[in-house]
Amino acid sequence: MSIQVQNISKSYNKIKAIDAISFEVNDGELFGLIGPDGAGKTTIFRILTTLLLANEGSASVAGFDIVKDYKAIRNSVGYMPGKFSLYQDLSVEENLKFFAAIFGTTIEENYDLIKDIYIQIEPYKTRRARALSGGMKQKLALCCALIHKPKVLFLDEPTTGVDPVSRKEFWEMLKRLQQKGITILVSTPYMDEAALCDRIALIQKGSILKIDEPRNIIKDYQKIIYDVKAKNRHQLILDLKKYPSQYSVFAFGEYIHYIDKNEDFNAADLDNYLKKQLHTEIEIRISNPTIEDVFMDL
Amino acid sequence: MKRFIGFVTKEFYHIFRDKRTMFILFGMPIAQIMLFGFAITNEINNVNIAILDKSKDNETQKIINKIGASNYFKINQEITNENQIESVFKKGKVKAVLVFEKDFIKNMQTSKQAKVQVITDATDPNVANTISNYVNSILQNYTQEINKNNTTSHQIQTQIQLYYNPELKSVFTFVPGVMTIILMLVSAMMTSISITREKELGTMEVLLVSPLKPFQVIIGKVFPYIFLSIINATIILLLGFFVFKMPVEGNLFLLAFESILFITTALSLGILISTVSHSQQTAMMLSLMGLMLPIIILSGFIFPVSSMPLPLQIISNIIPAKWFIIIIKAILLKGATLNVIWKETLILIGMTVFFIAVSVKKYKIRLE
Numbered sequence: 205m206s207i208q209v210q211n212i213s214k215s216y217n218k219i220k221a222i223d224a225i226s227f228e229v230n231d232g233e234l235f236g237l238i239g240p241d242g243a244g245k246t247t248i249f250r251i252l253t254t255l256l257l258a259n260e261g262s263a264s265v266a267g268f269d270i271v272k273d274y275k276a277i278r279n280s281v282g283y284m285p286g287k288f289s290l291y292q293d294l295s296v297e298e299n300l301k302f303f304a305a306i307f308g309t310t311i312e313e314n315y316d317l318i319k320d321i322y323i324q325i326e327p328y329k330t331r332r333a334r335a336l337s338g339g340m341k342q343k344l345a346l347c348c349a350l351i352h353k354p355k356v357l358f359l360d361e362p363t364t365g366v367d368p369v370s371r372k373e374f375w376e377m378l379k380r381l382q383q384k385g386i387t388i389l390v391s392t393p394y395m396d397e398a399a400l401c402d403r404i405a406l407i408q409k410g411s412i413l414k415i416d417e418p419r420n421i422i423k424d425y426q427k428i429i430y431d432v433k434a435k436n437r438h439q440l441i442l443d444l445k446k447y448p449s450q451y452s453v454f455a456f457g458e459y460i461h462y463i464d465k466n467e468d469f470n471a472a473d474l475d476n477y478l479k480k481q482l483h484t485e486i487e488i489r490i491s492n493p494t495i496e497d498v499f500m501d502l
Numbered sequence: 503m504k505r506f507i508g509f510v511t512k513e514f515y516h517i518f519r520d521k522r523t524m525f526i527l528f529g530m531p532i533a534q535i536m537l538f539g540f541a542i543t544n545e546i547n548n549v550n551i552a553i554l555d556k557s558k559d560n561e562t563q564k565i566i567n568k569i570g571a572s573n574y575f576k577i578n579q580e581i582t583n584e585n586q587i588e589s590v591f592k593k594g595k596v597k598a599v600l601v602f603e604k605d606f607i608k609n610m611q612t613s614k615q616a617k618v619q620v621i622t623d624a625t626d627p628n629v630a631n632t633i634s635n636y637v638n639s640i641l642q643n644y645t646q647e648i649n650k651n652n653t654t655s656h657q658i659q660t661q662i663q664l665y666y667n668p669e670l671k672s673v674f675t676f677v678p679g680v681m682t683i684i685l686m687l688v689s690a691m692m693t694s695i696s697i698t699r700e701k702e703l704g705t706m707e708v709l710l711v712s713p714l715k716p717f718q719v720i721i722g723k724v725f726p727y728i729f730l731s732i733i734n735a736t737i738i739l740l741l742g743f744f745v746f747k748m749p750v751e752g753n754l755f756l757l758a759f760e761s762i763l764f765i766t767t768a769l770s771l772g773i774l775i776s777t778v779s780h781s782q783q784t785a786m787m788l789s790l791m792g793l794m795l796p797i798i799i800l801s802g803f804i805f806p807v808s809s810m811p812l813p814l815q816i817i818s819n820i821i822p823a824k825w826f827i828i829i830i831k832a833i834l835l836k837g838a839t840l841n842v843i844w845k846e847t848l849i850l851i852g853m854t855v856f857f858i859a860v861s862v863k864k865y866k867i868r869l870e
Contacts (some may be wrong), residue, residue: 253711255869274867275713283711289704293519294512305508306712348708 205264206231206356206387207252212261214247221247222410224261229389229403234382236401237391238495244410245391246286249360252389253283266355266387279307282354284345286361286391292334296325296344299333300351307352317384318347321377339370346377350386357381359390363397375400395496406499413502418495425493427451427501430471431459433487434478443481447474454500461497462488505714509722516696517726523692531684531734535741538676549633550578552596554587557606561616568644569600574636591623598622598633677742678830679803681735682823685761686797689731689768690775691789697723697776698785707869716865724769731765732758751837760833760847764826767850770857771822777864797823825849 207229214221222244229235237245250256252265254274262269268276290299300322304311315322325343328336333344342362349357359378363371375397378388382402390401398404399418406413406421414421434440437460444453444462451463462474471488478486491497517523551569555562570577578596581587587599601619603609610616620637624630697720700706709719739757742748750757771793779785798804800814801823807815818824825846832838840847 250707250869255707255710257868278711279713281711283708285704285707287704289708291512291516291705292703294515298512298515302508302512303708303712305511306505306709306714308505308713 205229206233207235207263207265207389209248209252209263210261212248212251212258212263214244214251214256214258220410222251225407225410225412226261227405227412227415229387232382232385232387234378234388234390234400234402236398236404237389237407238393238395238398238404238499239391239407240393242409243407245407246360247410248407249283249285249358249389249391253281253358254278280355282349282352282357284349284357284359284362286364288341288345290333290341290345290348293332295330295332296336297329299344300347303348304351309352311351314351314353317353317381318350320380321350322347324373338366339374342366342370342374343377346374350381354386356387356389359388361391361393363392363394371397395494395499398495404495406495406502408499408502414498421495421498422493425498425501427463427493428469429491429493429497430462430464430474431456431487431489431491432462432474432478433459433485434483435485436483439481440478440483443478443483447477452500456494456496459491461491461500463501506718506722509714509718510725513696513722513726517730526692527688527730527734528737530687531680531738532741534684535677535680535738536745538680547573548576549574549598549629550596551575551598551600551633552578552587552590553580554582554584554599554601555580556604557602559607561607561610562602565602565618565641565644566600569637569640572636572640587621594623596623597629598637600637676803677738677746677748678827678834679801681738681742681761681830682764682801682803682826683794683797684734684738685731685765685826686768686771686793686823687789688734689727689765690772690793691786693724693727693769693772694775694779694785694789695782696727697773698779698782702781710868716867717862720773720861720865724773727769727772728762728765731768732762735761735765748834750834752833753837753839756840757830757833760826760829760843760850763847763850763854764822764829767822767826767854767857770854770861773861774857774864777861777866796821800824801827803827822850822853 205228207227209228210226211224212222212226213224225244225248227235237248239245247256251258252263252270254270254277257271262271264270265277266280268274268280270277291302294302300311304313311318321343325336325340325347328340333341336344346359346362349359363374366374371394378390379400382388392398401418403415403417404421405415416424432440432444437455441453441455441460444450444460449465449469451465452461453463454461464474475486475488517527553566555566566577569575579590581590581599584601587601590596590599599621601621603617603619606616606618618637618641620634622630622633700709714722739748739750743750772789775785775788775792779788800807800810800818800821802818803823807818807824810818829843829846829850832843836842
């Protein structure tokens with residue numbers, strides 16, 4: 205077991221940031237903490253990386269207790285904070301060299317681990333980190349977090365503020381790292397990224413709502429979701445919310461996701477209702493649930 | 503050791519790449535010392551002086567004419583006896599009184615040494631000093647002239663007497679003072695800012711989750727500034743010595759030792775500030791308000807401690823700069839050795855140990 209968390213709670217000035225959280229991450233697993241901003245993801249990361257002390261509960265990382273053996277943990281994990289935390293006035297190469305030095309290693313020693321990633325930013329190695337794009341900054345930060353060959357990698361919202369293409373690349377890199385035997389705990393507010401994890405924990409307001417494999421979470425979802433579309437999107441949301449048997453209505457991409465309370469719901473009834481409300485170009489179809497749907501319903 | 507070198511290299515990159523840091527480090531000391539230096543060593547022009555000529559002979563008349571003919575002095579009045587000296591000074595009309603001894607010409611010809619006494623009003627010590635220097639050089643000039651045509655040499659001895667502030671206490675205080683300010687600023691402010699910058703940018707988070715121990719981070723942060731501060735102290739002393747003719751009477755090794763001691767005190771204070779502040783701005787305000795102002799006002803740099811009200815005199819004791827200014831003045835001006843300034847040295851050592859102990863205790867191994 206790479207990470208073991210038992211009933212961890214943490215409050216800031218009597219406001220509970222996380223409340224009795226427990227979960228486990230297996231060796232070599234890519235585990236995702238999925239939840240909106242303010243759910244307590246960063247607090248969990250900081251507690252596990254020994255930066256904060258929990259008020260209650262216990263946890264271990266790579267077999268070390270987070271309070272007693274904090275020094276050992278600091279030696280064996282890689283941490284990439286949510287905020288870009290490299291030296292902006294140092295070049296790409298200097299940043300990497302610095303992190304290699306403070307972990308008592310060299311770039312050459314662990315080059316094979318970062319090679320795939322570093323090769324992409326190597327053309328800019330003399331550029332100051334300040335001048336890098338969001339995606340390149342994240343790649344550099346990942347290299348710096350990996351340079352000492354950590355057993356466990358903590359990535360706090362690594363793809364926030366990164367373009368979709370770079371995000372996709374980033375996740376491919378994580379998959380490859382996982383194959384090299386590194387356990388990865390990653391957090392993200394993007395539900396679409398959740399499906400790429402081995403297992404995920406859905407977090408909201410400091411509590412874990414559900415832990416499972418992404419596909420099981422979707423499979424377990426009982427309700428039927430309808431994609432609804434019409435010309436006047438805004439009015440459509442308002443009208444759907446007025447429909448007597450509506451359970452939930454929320455925007456999802458170009459469609460509106462609609463869930464009904466009744467099991468014997470008939471899409472034709474809804475179609476008639478919307479026509480009466482003078483909607484045009486109406487489209488209603490059954491949708492495949494996603495993690496986001498599950499999350500919205502929790 | 504490799505970790506330490508890596509860390510220090512990084513610190514030097516930060517320093518050399520930040521124009522503001524470089525300016526504070528090297529532009530400011532030079533600017534400050536020049537400003538203070540030239541503001542204090544002002545030229546004198548048409549200073550009113552009085553003459554007390556007890557001899558009234560040809561020679562004294564020639565000398566008086568020569569002095570009166572220079573642009574520097576204007577002979578305001580002639581007085582007839584010594585009792586008047588005090589009263590002309592009190593009226594504030596003249597800045598100096600020249601007293602020619604009785605039988606001036608006779609002494610000059612027989613004993614080859616005649617005496618002129620220069621009495622200056624030293625309430626403004628710089629002016630007083632300049633006046634006596636100028637009078638001296640005019641007299642020397644004069645003796646050279648008369649000696650040219652003579653086989654035997656005549657001498658006029660000037661006797662300088664300073665009224666009201668006989669030790670000329672504030673002359674040359676600016677070099678030790680500026681040096682103290684600069685060392686404090688560079689060491690305390692720059693270290694505290696550079697440590698809080700890591701907190702502010704979030705890099706401290708990454709440093710904490712690394713095998714670096716707190717003392718390694720602190721020493722790595724402090725080391726470049728010790729190095730740069732020593733360079734700074736040297737620049738200031740060289741400027742003082744060459745540009746402003748600052749005397750260096752004491753032992754250079756002792757001077758170096760005391761300077762390094764004070765740099766260490768300032769650095770430990772900087773670390774202490776960084777442990778209590780979370781942003782660069784707080785650190786800067788704390789350094790400026792908490793360090794600079796007391797140094798300027800209470801250290802005796804500008805206002806003599808002895809003329810402060812008692813409560814302030816007591817408070818001034820907790821300011822490290824006060825002790826350093828005493829030490830460095832004693833070394834530079836009086837050539838003091840360690841057995842004179844051991845007390846002040848011990849106080850500085852004590853303060854340093856205290857600051858370091860508190861910082862180590864307050865240094866956080868975690869985020870909050």
